[in-house]
Amino acid sequence: MALPVAEWQARTARLWAALDPALRERLAAASLRDAVRLGCDLLREEEEEAALVSLCRRARTDKEPQAASWYREQGNREFKRGQYQAALRLYSKAASHELPGSPEVSVCFANRSAALLHLRHFEVCLEDIARAESRGYPDRLLPKLLLRKAECLLCLGRLQEAQDVLGVLESKTALDGVMTTHLTRLKKLSQLKAEKERCPEPAGEAGGSVQGEPEIWEENSRISGASSSLRLSFDAERGRHLVASQDIVPGQSLVKEEAFVSVLCPGESVPLQDGDTAWDTRATNADLYCHRCLRQLLASVPCQGCSYAKYCSQDCADVAWQQYHGTECSLGALLLTLGVFCHVALRTVLLAGFAEVSRLVAWSHRGDKDLQNPKAGCKALSDAGAGGRGISGCGSNGRYQSSYQALFHLLPHAEQHSPEHKFLCTLSVVAVCKQLQTAGLEAAVLNQESPQQRSIPKTCEKPSAELSPELKTVAEAMLRHVLQLQCNAQAITVMQELGPGDGAVVDKKPVRLATAFFPVLSLLNHSCCPNTSVSFSGTAATVRASQPISSGQEVLHCYGPHWCRMRVAERQQLLRQYFFECRCRACLEELEPGVKGVVSIRNSFCCPKCQAQMQGEEDTLCCSNGACATSASRDHLSGRLQDLQQRTKKALDLLGVGKADQAIKMLLKCQMDAGTFLSPEHLLMGELEDHLAQVYATLGKWQEAARHLKKSIEIVEMHHGPLSVETGHELFKLAQILFNGFAVSEALSTIQRAEGILSVHFGPQSAQIQELQEMKACLSELPRNILQRT
Ligand SMILES: [Zn+2]
Ligand SMILES: [Zn+2]
Ligand SMILES: [Zn+2]
Ligand SMILES: [Zn+2]
Structure with missing residues (x-):
């Protein structure tokens, strides 16, 4: 999901293997700038471009009116069965496929408003009714919609408005029998409510709202978004890191940061086979969360241009369009094919603006010491005492903040990635930039044209044209970001409710929602037994102390491999992907010869005869009870475990x-x-x-x-x-x-x-x-x- 689809990975791997060894060597040693230059030449093969185009056909992001009517019919079916939640989702899918301006789109919103009314989401229902009204809802159907509006307003206690709507309805003639009855009922209801309002009930209990205690928070003057209880420090072994400058208590907030950039992960969904015409009715992340602010969606506002992007409000849709989606929209399928890392890299560049991107790329070419060698910059820091002046990523005022400059300074580890991986990343970002050029989006990327001026992009005219120098700069920055993401990507997770969500006991599991860059959060080093815990609200992260941290101690964050969840060998292997050899307390202890990690002790097998623990690292396990001497093959026991897991799953299906x-x-x-x-x-x-x-x-x-x-x-x-x-x-x-x-x-x-x-x-x-x-x-x-x- 983070990386391109498997077929594209395999293709670039074959291409890599077939390259002239001398060229491979040149690529392996190339700077980011040279890698892009060489990548442009290699991707000029028409065969490669054609392969990518055909892979993109599987990720459907275009609007398909046929899909719209199919989803709407499915929605109507669920609605008739009283499955309003399912109907709501299907109407949303239908709306995302309707062409903007078509009368059908207003019907989608009107239908969805009916489901919302049943689910008692009155405010959102009114929003959908307004959307239907403003998008040319057919006159002959209007009375029904107005009745719904009146009912909603009544339920919200907005009597005057409700009566106004009912007044309008009465003046219309062509009401059928059912509607007249409905109208009479609503009028009665509004009268009753009006009477009730005249003699209000005694006021309810005062101060009933439940409020937690406000948190104490003082921002650090040198690091934006960090607590004043921290300071930025540097040493050769740990790089830049954060240290407690005073004693910290559990629960205390240490970092509060808004993501510099985030991209919603599409979520699990089986790719449709070529020629498959059945549309997917399941809801994925892309249907459930706002593509800009990550808020949970009830009635999504679809993008005007594609069927993929959906937002919580018109506001979010407009801001996203203006900031990045205006450029990304027509590239939807390509970005899904090339994976979230490429997408984050493109969005980062779009958010930063071309002026800033080219300034920093040019700076990196000058071999600026601060930039190429963070240690040099940090030497200056230690010389200057606790001041932030000179530390890489800091602004000229010595302040470290969540900015493109700080993000640009995160380590790309360019020399540690395997040459094959760098090659894959290079070809992928070059493919994105070529597509930007052929789609006529170059001016937009270079900020030479306001998004409002932009119309539907032109289709490919000259597919194999050479990239412009400016787009090569963009590609170079993107390549840097893709490589940085390997170590610095932060997953934004939420607790998602399992099951239909109507039970008295709500079961939740953590779900990865988005991939993001948090330049301040990235200052924290990893530990498998961290002293902090991170949580998210929308695109904002909060790091809190999970245990007491005394002054002078390093503040640590777990990147994923936690000592309670993984054996030390697995953790070390995973962390090697981050070019990191973990020397945390848990790892050092578990790496001692003869010491077994908690995970392996607790997740072990026991003897079928005497229930004592089974031992051994080999294929055959032996009972630890000397008197018993039972042995069993590891494969056999693992097989039983798998069988058990499958049966458990079946039980849950029941x-x-x-x-x-x-x-x-x-x-x-x-x-x-x-x-x-x-x-x-x-x-x-x-x-x-x-x-x-x-x-x-x-x-x-x-x-x-x-x-x-x-x-x-x-x-x-x-x-x-x-x-x-x-x-x-x-x-x-x-x-x-x-x-x-x-x-x-x-x-x-x-x-x-x-x-x-x-x-x-x-x-x-x-x-x-x-x-x-x-x-x-x-x-x-x-x-x-x-x-x-x-
Ligand atoms: Zn939103
Ligand atoms: Zn779009
Ligand atoms: Zn560790
Ligand atoms: Zn035994």
């Missing part, structure tokens, strides 16, 4: 189609089998308990659910630690279950524990904490007789 009883039976059988060969602390044992809790919760059997979830929590605590996010989420679920089961005192103490953990990771203002506090408020208002029962 739950998905409402067969809870069968799901329970199957899960209990899995649990029994698992006990015969997995260590009691194995993560799968915990997952089985968690699934059982989930099934019992859907049946309203709260006590059983709580019993299983508590066992799952024990295992999660063992794997991730009692103060980890994972434990926090499990406690959150337990709180919901106890809350639903009216186990008041236990619910309150669980809420308190969950609150303590989650506020360290997500802050006191986060949605999770708000929900917990609402539960608490609700419980304390319960009548005494219920309270006494527990």
Whole structure:
């Protein structure tokens, strides 16, 4: 997903292998500028361009009116079945395929507004009605739409407006019987509401809003977006890094930064085969989140030019168009084919503006010491004491901020990437720049033309033309960014609800939403046992201390391989992709001969005969109980584990189609089998308990659910630690279950524990904490007789 599709990777690999060895050598040693120059010549082969064009056909981003009507029909079908959520998504897909200005697009919005009304999203429903009205909704259908508008306004308590709409409707003649009845009903309702308004109910409880405590935050004067409790430091071994300049308490915010650039990841979706005409009805990230601000979408505003980009509002659509999408829109399929890294690189350049890009590229050519060698710059820093002057990436005022200049200084590690990889990246960015040129977008990229002036781009006229010097500069900057992303890409993740989301207990899992550059966050070094935790809201990241950090200690962030989730060998292998040999505390300890990491101990097999732990690094494992001497092949046990995982998945599928009883039976059988060969602390044992809790919760059997979830929590605590996010989420679920089961005192103490953990990771203002506090408020208002029962 980050890199180009497999076929393009394979193609460039073959091309690389077939190159003249002398040329390969030249490419391997080439500077970024020379790599682009050579890449331009190599991509001139028409065969390569044709191959890319055919790969792009699979990623569909054009508007297809046929798809629009198909999606609309599917939407109507779901609507009739009362599946309004599904209908809503399908109408959104339909709207994204309609040609702007066509009358059908107004019908899509009108249909969607009906689904929104049923789902009681009144404000958004009104927005869709306004969209339908302004896009030429047919006159003969208008009364129905106006009735819906009046109903919405009534539900929102906007009486006067509702009555105005009803007045307009009455003056229209051609209302059929059903509509007249509906109109009469709404008028009655508006009268009732008006009377009620004249004698208002006594005011509700005062100060009912649940508010977390405000956070203490003082910004660092030398690093934008960082806390004043940090300072920027440098040494040869660690490079630039952040250090606590005073004692820090858990939960304290250390960095708050808006992404310099972010690109939504398209999410999992099976690529359509050539010639396949069935359109996909599943919703991916691209349908669920705003392509600019990453807010969750309810009723998306489609891009005017493509079927891919969707936004939370017209505002976001307009800003995105003006800043970058006006240029990216017609390149949609190519960018999906070449992967998110290429896309981020292009957007970075567009956001920075050509003047800034060419200034910094030219600077890098001059071999400026500050730029080529960050150590030189940082020497100046240490000479100047704690001042930031001279540190690479800092502005002329000595301040480090989230800017293109700071981003440009992130290390591309150009000499450490394999030559094949550099070759792939080079050909990919050159392909993007060629496409920009042939699509007539060069002036837009060079900021010589305002986005408003831009019309539909011209189609390829001279496909193999030489890139202009300016576009070569753009390609060089993009190549730098693609290489930087390998080590500096930050995934923006959110907790996404699993399942239909109508259960009393909400299960969530983290999902990668976008790939972004955060120049300040990038100053943090990696550790497999970090002392911070990062969370996201839209495109903003917040780093909080997850444990006490004393003055002088380095502030560390986990790039992914966490000691609780991976064995040291796997971690070290993964980190090698970042050209990084981890020397964190966890790695140093686990690399000692004879020491076994927690992951391998906890996820081990146990003896089928005596349940003692199985040992051995080879293909045959032996029971650790000397008296038992049972042995088993590793492959055999792994096979059993896989089989178990598949059966567990089947059980969950049964739950998905409402067969809870069968799901329970199957899960209990899995649990029994698992006990015969997995260590009691194995993560799968915990997952089985968690699934059982989930099934019992859907049946309203709260006590059983709580019993299983508590066992799952024990295992999660063992794997991730009692103060980890994972434990926090499990406690959150337990709180919901106890809350639903009216186990008041236990619910309150669980809420308190969950609150303590989650506020360290997500802050006191986060949605999770708000929900917990609402539960608490609700419980304390319960009548005494219920309270006494527990
Ligand atoms: Zn948005
Ligand atoms: Zn578009
Ligand atoms: Zn490590
Ligand atoms: Zn044994």
